[in-house]
Amino acid sequence: MNEIKELTHEEREATLGGIGCAKKRKEDIRFIQGKGNYTDDVKLPGMVYGDFVRSAYAHANIKSINSEEALKIPGVLAVLTADDLRPLGLHWMPTLAGDTQAVLADGKVHFQNQEIAFVVGTDRYAVSDGVQAVEIDYEELPVLVDPKKALLDDAPVLRPDLEGKDDAGQGPRTHPNHIFNWQVGDKDATDQAFAGAAVTVSQDMYHPRVHPCPLETCCCVADMNPISGQLTFYGTFQAPHVIRTVVSLISGLPEHKIRVIAPDIGGGFGNKVGAYPGYVCSVVASIVLKKPVKWVESRIDNLSTTAFARDYHMTGELAATADGKILAMRANVLADHGAFNAHAQPTKWPAGMFSICTGSYDFPTAYVNVDGVFTNKAPGGVSYRCSFRVTEAVYLIERMVDVLAQKLNMDPAEIRMKNFIQPEQFPYTSALDWEYDSGNYPAAMEKAMQSVGYAELRKEQAEKRAKGELMGIGVSFFTEIVGAGPSKNCDILGIGMFDSCEIRIHPTGSAIARLGTKSQGQAHETTYAQILATELGLPSDDITIEEGDTDTAPYGLGTYGSRSTPVAGAAAANAARKIRAKAQKIAAHILEVAEDDLEWDIDGYQVKGLPEKRMAMKQIAFAAYGSNLPEGMEPGLESVDYYDPPNFTFPFGAYICVVDIDKDTGESKIRSFYALDDCGTRINPMVIEGQIHGGLTEAFAVAMGQVIDFDDEGNVLGATLMDYFLPTAVETPAYETDYTVTPSPHHPIGAKGVGESPHVGGVPAFSNAITDAFAHLGVSHMPMPHTASSVWKKCKELGLTG
Amino acid sequence: MSKVQVKMTVNGAEVEELVESRLLLIHFLREQLNLTGPHIGCETSHCGACSIDIDGASVKSCTVFAVQASGAEITTIEGMTDADGSLGVIQESFMEAHGLQCGFCTPGMITRTHRLLQENPDPSEAEIRNGIAGNLCRCTGYQNIVKAIQLAASRLNGQREAAE
Numbered sequence: 001m002n003e004i005k006e007l008t009h010e011e012r013e014a015t016l017g018g019i020g021c022a023k024k025r026k027e028d029i030r031f032i033q034g035k036g037n038y039t040d041d042v043k044l045p046g047m048v049y050g051d052f053v054r055s056a057y058a059h060a061n062i063k064s065i066n067s068e069e070a071l072k073i074p075g076v077l078a079v080l081t082a083d084d085l086r087p088l089g090l091h092w093m094p095t096l097a098g099d100t101q102a103v104l105a106d107g108k109v110h111f112q113n114q115e116i117a118f119v120v121g122t123d124r125y126a127v128s129d130g131v132q133a134v135e136i137d138y139e140e141l142p143v144l145v146d147p148k149k150a151l152l153d154d155a156p157v158l159r160p161d162l163e164g165k166d167d168a169g170q171g172p173r174t175h176p177n178h179i180f181n182w183q184v185g186d187k188d189a190t191d192q193a194f195a196g197a198a199v200t201v202s203q204d205m206y207h208p209r210v211h212p213c214p215l216e217t218c219c220c221v222a223d224m225n226p227i228s229g230q231l232t233f234y235g236t237f238q239a240p241h242v243i244r245t246v247v248s249l250i251s252g253l254p255e256h257k258i259r260v261i262a263p264d265i266g267g268g269f270g271n272k273v274g275a276y277p278g279y280v281c282s283v284v285a286s287i288v289l290k291k292p293v294k295w296v297e298s299r300i301d302n303l304s305t306t307a308f309a310r311d312y313h314m315t316g317e318l319a320a321t322a323d324g325k326i327l328a329m330r331a332n333v334l335a336d337h338g339a340f341n342a343h344a345q346p347t348k349w350p351a352g353m354f355s356i357c358t359g360s361y362d363f364p365t366a367y368v369n370v371d372g373v374f375t376n377k378a379p380g381g382v383s384y385r386c387s388f389r390v391t392e393a394v395y396l397i398e399r400m401v402d403v404l405a406q407k408l409n410m411d412p413a414e415i416r417m418k419n420f421i422q423p424e425q426f427p428y429t430s431a432l433d434w435e436y437d438s439g440n441y442p443a444a445m446e447k448a449m450q451s452v453g454y455a456e457l458r459k460e461q462a463e464k465r466a467k468g469e470l471m472g473i474g475v476s477f478f479t480e481i482v483g484a485g486p487s488k489n490c491d492i493l494g495i496g497m498f499d500s501c502e503i504r505i506h507p508t509g510s511a512i513a514r515l516g517t518k519s520q521g522q523a524h525e526t527t528y529a530q531i532l533a534t535e536l537g538l539p540s541d542d543i544t545i546e547e548g549d550t551d552t553a554p555y556g557l558g559t560y561g562s563r564s565t566p567v568a569g570a571a572a573a574n575a576a577r578k579i580r581a582k583a584q585k586i587a588a589h590i591l592e593v594a595e596d597d598l599e600w601d602i603d604g605y606q607v608k609g610l611p612e613k614r615m616a617m618k619q620i621a622f623a624a625y626g627s628n629l630p631e632g633m634e635p636g637l638e639s640v641d642y643y644d645p646p647n648f649t650f651p652f653g654a655y656i657c658v659v660d661i662d663k664d665t666g667e668s669k670i671r672s673f674y675a676l677d678d679c680g681t682r683i684n685p686m687v688i689e690g691q692i693h694g695g696l697t698e699a700f701a702v703a704m705g706q707v708i709d710f711d712d713e714g715n716v717l718g719a720t721l722m723d724y725f726l727p728t729a730v731e732t733p734a735y736e737t738d739y740t741v742t743p744s745p746h747h748p749i750g751a752k753g754v755g756e757s758p759h760v761g762g763v764p765a766f767s768n769a770i771t772d773a774f775a776h777l778g779v780s781h782m783p784m785p786h787t788a789s790s791v792w793k794k795c796k797e798l799g800l801t802g
Numbered sequence: 803m804s805k806v807q808v809k810m811t812v813n814g815a816e817v818e819e820l821v822e823s824r825l826l827l828i829h830f831l832r833e834q835l836n837l838t839g840p841h842i843g844c845e846t847s848h849c850g851a852c853s854i855d856i857d858g859a860s861v862k863s864c865t866v867f868a869v870q871a872s873g874a875e876i877t878t879i880e881g882m883t884d885a886d887g888s889l890g891v892i893q894e895s896f897m898e899a900h901g902l903q904c905g906f907c908t909p910g911m912i913t914r915t916h917r918l919l920q921e922n923p924d925p926s927e928a929e930i931r932n933g934i935a936g937n938l939c940r941c942t943g944y945q946n947i948v949k950a951i952q953l954a955a956s957r958l959n960g961q962r963e964a965a966e
Contacts, residue, residue, distance in 0.1 A: 024897055031905025032893040032912060034839020034879030041838040074803075124829065125803075125822065215843045215851055215906045215940050266841065266906030267940045299844040521904025521941045690900050693943030721848035721938075729931040729944040 012602045017541060018534030019749065022686040026525045026545075036264040039219045042234050044292040047221065048077060050285050051127045051295065052278070053117040053134045054305070055109035058145070058376040058714020059158070060138040062107055065117055070133035075126025077289060079134060080118040080281060082106040092161075093250050093280055096273075096492060097350070098169020099179075099341035100161075101379060103277045109138075110158060110339030111378050112716050113304040118281040120293060143376045143714040147313060147336040150177040150373040158339065158374045169341045170350035170372070179341045179372035182350045185432050190367035193328035197319035203403045203781050207392050208707040209311035209336070209377070211718075212384040213726060214520070216266025217297035218306050222282035226290045230257050235279060237262040237548075238272040238518055239558025242492060244550045246275045249493075251283060262548035268520035269698065270382035273344045273560050274307050304719040307344065307380030308708055311336040312392045316400040324408050324415050329366040329431070331357055331396060335381070337372050343381025344560075345388045346490040346497060352388025353648075355432035356481045359397035360441050360652060361419040366431040376714045385698050385759040387482045387561040394478045398764035402475075402771065403780050411458065412475045412768070413449055417442060420477075427745070434481060436650045437744045437752075439678070444740050445477060448654035448676045451738060457658060465776050470661035470800070474769025476654075478761035482753045483566025483649040492557060498644040499568035500554035501575040503532065505637040507625040509618030510542035513575070516556010517568040518548045522755055523687045524564060528572050530683050531749060535576030537603035537617035554640055562651070562753035565683065566744075571643035573748035578639035586623050587615040589630040649744045649752035653677040655765035661773050663800040666792025668704065668770060670733035675761070679754035680743045692737050692758045699762025701727050703770075705785045725785070774798070808872040812837070813881030821868045828852045830868035831878060839879035839909040843938070850937030853910035854878045860917040862936070879909035882916060891961070892916055892954040901950030903941030911937050915951050923959060927952070 007015065017023050030036050053065075067079035082104040085091035092100045105116045119130035142156040149155055157176040159168070166172050171180040194200055220235030231253055237243045240262040248255040265272065278295040285293040297306065317330040335351065337343060345352040351370040358366050383389065405415040420441040421428045428436040449455075457473050464471045487496025500516040513532055517524065525545040533540035547553055556568060580600065587605040588595040591613060598605040606614035615623075623629070624637040658671045675692055682688055705725030709717040718724045743750025763784075770791065771782045777798055783790065795801050805820040812835060819834055831837045831854070840863055843849035847862040854863045855877040882890045892915050895901070902908040911934065918925065918933040925933060930951045931944070939947060 025900070027905065028897040028902060031902055031908045032889065032896050033883055034837075034909040036905045036908075038838075038841065038906065040842065041832075043833070043836070125824065213940065215849060215904070215938065216841065217843075264905065266843075267904045269940070296842075299846065299849075521906075523903070686900050690903060690942060690946060693945045694903060694941045695943075697943035698940070720846055721844045722846065726849070726938050726940065728935040728938060729948065730935045732931075732944050734945060735943065 009602065016533040016537065016539050016603060018530050019681065019683050021530060021684065023526055023530060023540065023684055025523050026529070027523065038216055038264045038266055039221060039234050039236050040296050042221045042263065044221065044223055047292040047294055048120055048122055048289065049124050049127045050118050050120045050282055050293050051131055052115045053119060053131050053136065054113040055105065055116055057109060057138055057140055058112045059141040059143045060109050061141060062105055062109060062116065063137040063139055066135040067117065069135070070119060070130040073126060073129045073133060075122040076119060076130035077122065078120045078285065079130065080104065080285060085284060088284065090250065090280055090284060093275065095169065095340055095342035096344050097341045098347065101340040101342050103280045111376050112714050113301065115277040118285060120285045120289060143712065145375055145377065145710045145712060145714050147334050147373045147375050150375055151175045158376060177374045179337055179374060180350045182370045183368065184355045185367035186365050187367045189365045190328045190330055193365050194317070194319040194330065197327050198322040199320045199407060200317060201400070201403045201407050202315060202317045203400060204315050205396065205399055205781055206783060207310040207312045207314065207395055208784055209308050210384060210702050210706045211303050211308050211708050211724065212269035212271040212382065213303060213724065214267030214269055214271050217299060217302040218272060218276060218278065219296040220279050220282050221292055221294045222286040223292035224286040230259065231283065232259045232261065233283065234261045234263060236265050236272045238268045238520060238560050240518055240548050240550050241516060241555045242558055243275060245495065247283065250280065260550040262518050265518065265520040269385045270309060270560055271307060272520070273382055273558070274342065276306055299721060300719045303708065303724055304716045305378045307382040308378060309382050309384035310392060314392070314396050316396045318400050318404045320404055324404070324410050324418050326361055326363040326419050328363060329358055331368045333370040335370055335372040336375050336377065337381050338375055338377040338379040340379035341372065342379035344383070346484055347492055348489065349388060352383065353481045354389040354393045356390055356434060356479065357393035357397050358430045358432055359394065360421060360477050360479045362421045362425065363419070364431055368432065377710060383561055385695055386756045387480060387484065390480055391760050391763055394760050395764045395767065398476045398478065398768060399781065402768050406775050406780055413445065413454060416475065416477050417445055435647055436479065437647055437746055438742045439479065439650065439652050440740065440742050441477065441652065444652065444654045444676055444678055447738065447740065448656055448674060452656045452674045454656065470663050470773040472659045472661065472769040472773030474657040474659065474765045474767065474772055476761050476765035476768060478757065479650055479652045480562070480757050480760050481648045481650055482562035482756065483645055484561045484563055485648055486646060487644045495557070496644060497557045498642050499556040499563065499571050500640065500642045501568060501571040502554045502640040503575045503579060503638060505579060505621045507622050509538060509621040511536065511538060512544045512546060513572065514546045514553040515568045515572065516554055517559040517564040520559065522559065522564060522691065523684065527683045527687055528569065531569055531572050532576050535573050536579060562756045565751045566649045566747060566753045567643055567645055569751055570645065570748045571641045574643055575639045575641035578641060579637055582637060583617060583620045585630055585633065586620050590623055590628060591615060646746050649680065649747060651677065651679045651752040651754060651757045653757055653761050655761045657765040657769040659769040659773060661791060663795040664802050666788040666795060668786060668791060672736065673733050674736045674738065675758060676738040676740065677754060677757050678740045678742050679757065680741065680747065680752035681750035682739065682741065683751060688754050689737050691755045693735055695756060695758025696735050696762045697727055697732050699759045700732060700766055701725055703763050703766035703784055703786060705787055707785050806869050808868055810871055810873060811875045813877055823867065823869050825868045827863040827866040827868045827871050831863060837878050837880050841906055841909065843906065848938065850910045850914065851907050853914045853937060855913055855917055860914050877913070879913055882912055891957050895954035895957065896950040899946050899950035899953050901942060901947040907937060907939045911939065911947060915954060919955055919958060924955060
């Protein structure tokens with residue numbers, strides 16, 4: 001007690017290293033020494049390797065598979081095909097979206113590089129030889145790569161396995177290549193608003209197919225112990241518990257006999273949410289061969305087969321008054337889902353949270369129509385560093401607002417200010433029925449405009465335009481919807497999207513907490529400890545955070561869609577409060593006062609009005625394991641909390657990007673990028689800033705260069721890092737970050753999540769800057785990605801080149 | 803397949819092993835020597851996660867055969883920690899400047915920084931950005947990596963001056 005008293009209030013607070021502190025990261029100490037433990041670092045005795053024979057064609061029948069020569073190769077142990085999986089019922093597997101997906105091609109391939117056979121051998125090299133030696137005899141079929149042709153009467157039928165089934169997950173189908181139709185909003189009211197509006201605008205835009213491309217590809221090690229019947233399954237899993245349940249459901253192995261371990265993960269960005277054929281085949285091979293089996297994707301496999309993102313063909317429409325007040329919005333989307341309906345969304349939402357597309361603006365009515373179709377491309381549709389389909393939605397509205405501004409000859413910032421939801425309107429129910437929790441949009445926008453000297457930039461732009469130079473100012477004001485989510489409207493395969501935290505306080509006052517999420521670089525070991533430090537009054541350095549082992553962590557839905565802080569972070573705070581409630585009883589008992597006579601103060605309880613009479617949390621922890629407890633109280637100091645959020649959280653921000661374009665080369669030079677984010681309560685400003693830099697860079701990549709393209713035969717054209725754009729340090733711009741703080745009213749600590757905001761807001765900011773550079777020339781939309789060649793072509797078309 | 807003997811110095815220790823002639827150096831390091839610090843991100847020498855130091859030059863070990871490195875002196879991330887086990891200046895600087903997130907590119911990035919600062923002890927920001935252009939990072943946006951390298955450069959230069 002004496003020791004504590006010697007410290008000042010501020011010193012005690014600083015000792016905790018809690019919320020708001022720019023603490024260095026605990027996880028770094030192993031990473032900077034090369035001592036991280038990633039899945040490909042897992043090495044088990046007797047471990048063998050597996051890899052796929054993949055389809056050369058995008059659409060073909062498989063007439064035969066001949067493994068004879070492969071099996072003669074020294075070191076090759078087995079070649080699995082669909083016929084081998086069929087007796088186990090594992091040749092097809094359910095997808096997260098309610099469809100089924102071929103694990104190994106069952107008589108037919110639906111996209112290039114689809115998995116046909118799984119070769120297992122004693123080392124990677126023998127396996128590679130085996131893969132080369134498997135002979136496949138194909139019968140080519142007509143290929144469908146253009147989703148707009150998918151619903152034509154004479155379109156080739158891609159999924160004969162669905163013949164006669166009117167549901168491939170997520171609703172009735174109207175054509176053999178159709179997956180679902182989803183409508184939301186009031187169509188009649190919206191049509192009426194458009195009919196009566198003074199001004200309407202319409203713009204087609206395509207958000208290209210892109211890929212999250214984390215630096216570590218997907219991989220796993222399946223280790224079936226034939227004696228105990230226990231499967232230990234290591235892998236790059238953003239959602240380890242979901243993987244355990246899915247493995248149990250599809251394999252029939254009892255769930256208690258499956259231990260999923262996600263060790264360190266080298267970036268995820270959505271790519272590592274789903275379940276892939278490599279996982280299933282590794283498990284089967286381990287069961288068959290009674291050995292641990294490792295599967296590691298190559299980069300080409302990763303880019304061409306594991307889940308892509310976006311591929312949304314959109315038409316946006318806005319109706320407005322003559323002075324720029326938006327009255328209504330319409331959006332029509334054709335969603336290319338590839339060969340199987342395997343996108344990762346909460347099951348009831350076929351287009352995810354796309355209906356956040358009314359953005360940060362107050363207007364009464366909107367209507368959205370989305371159709372999903374099959375094509376001969378890899379399946380997927382994950383959220384690449386965003387909540388479900390939110391980048392698509394924000395790109396659409398933020399482009400449309402610019403299109404409207406241009407039509408009305410208004411400034412893009414001015415039209416946003418005119419239409420913002422006002423601070424006093426929160427909680428605000430949007431036209432498409434989302435309840436936005438909190439925000440102060442005008443203040444954020446004004447701060448952003450002042451910080452960049454917006455008026456001066458526009459003046460400079462006018463001067464440059466007069467001289468024939470191209471300068472663009474991209475404005476984006478985004479509202480995200482993250483923290484999926486309330487179980488009343490979010491589940492995956494029937495499991496509510498809650499998350500969890502379990503805390504054990506040790507007698508000497510240190511602790512371990514386990515959570516149902518899984519960090520992939522987001523610094524959970526540091527930031528969760530900070531939340532707990534503030535809530536528990538114990539130093540964050542004394543709190544170990546553990547995730548990713550389903551045998552020890554409580555059940556949770558994993559990390560994606562910026563859900564860790566909004567959901568598991570809330571569970572952590574609530575679990576800590578349960579501990580504090582018990583601690584208060586113990587302290588009251590020992591200090592011989594009534595519970596109500598105690599108040600919490602930084603790191604312990606003190607008697608109201610008598611602060612020197614206090615018990616620090618560390619002392620209470622020891623007492624919790626002693627003999628002097630209130631009558632009837634169990635010893636120990638532990639808690640668990642499963643948090644089902646009452647609502648999503650709605651982070652927002654104002655981004656302004658300035659670009660100079662060389663009209664003779666088409667090269668765009670990002671001169672400056674200002675990002676103001678409001679993520680509510682800020683847990684670790686250093687980590688937040690890092691997340692924003694990273695998300696902006698992924699937005700830069702998407703806007704300026706990323707696309708997974710196909711030729712007419714369905715050959716994938718962007719599947720190596722030679723073709724697929726990952727920005728280097730040279731072209732990546734420098735960023736200036738800023739913030740406002742509007743806490744979430746329904747979150748225990750007011751935090752909203754931040755990791756994906758910069759991607760969601762960044763894509764339209766970069767893209768709007770490019771289009772803005774051409775806005776004075778009557779250009780309303782420049783298609784992404786804004787490569788030098790595509791920008792140069794526009795310059796040439798406009799006669800700007802020298 | 804017949805095996806070939808290779809002999810090299812790895813992080814200061816003599817290594818003698820039998821390898822298939824087609825074995826890539828990254829697999830040799832990771833699987834035969836259990837040095838799992840260098841990572842594999844692309845297998846095509848684009849990403850630099852496998853970067854190591856061979857005879858005083860940064861090399862992407864995913865596109866070099868182990869036999870090509872016979873006789874060489876190799877340093878990996880595991881050799882960046884000081885002999886007494888304490889962190890090297892570059893490692894500390896990456897931690898302090900928040901120059902890493904998922905950690906997958908970090909071993910290659912730090913190894914490359916080690917060589918870059920030997921080549922150019924006082925690089926400008928542009929020289930740093932060009933100097934690490936062969937190492938991709940998906941998490942940080944490079945801004946704090948650049949800061950970490952600037953911090954490391956100034957500390958190493960400070961140490962050097964103090965020693966002189």
